[in-house]
Amino acid sequence: MVSILQILLLVLDIAQFIVIAHIIMSWLINFQVLNLRQPIVAQIWYGLNRVLEPVYSKVRSVLPQMGGIDFAPLVVLLGIYALRIVIQNNLPMFF
Template sequence: MTSLFQIIMLILDIVWFVIIAHVIMSWLINFQVLNLRQPLVAQIWSGLDRLLEPIYTPIRRILPPMSGIDLAPLVALVAVYALRIILTNNAAAFY
């Protein structure tokens, strides 16, 4: 069961870093540091967007419109961190 706990924690870490990468990349695109006309940038952006859209969509349905501010990544990060806390506090169930 220890390995199951470690695998779940690894997956949560990966999700955390993918969300952070998506947020940073969206800032760089909005501030025109990165250009979506470049094929590599467009492929990375498309891949991250496809990975995270199933996570963001239910959150966006719940959140009220914020006039251009997307809080779905922030809510997703808080949810991932909360899951890590819950799993860490209940780690005895895995041993």
């Protein structure tokens, strides 16, 4: 059972990395450090959007409109951290 929980923690680490990469990449694109006309940048950006948009859209449907500020990535990241804390605090119960 501990192995399954460790695999779940690994999946949460990967999800956390993907969300943080998406946030940083969106900042770099908005500040014109990265350009979407570059093929590799566009492929990475559209791939991240394709993976994260279903999750973000569900979170956005719950959040109120904030006047152009998107808090969906922050809420998803906080959710990942919360799941990680719950799993780590309940890990001794499975020994």
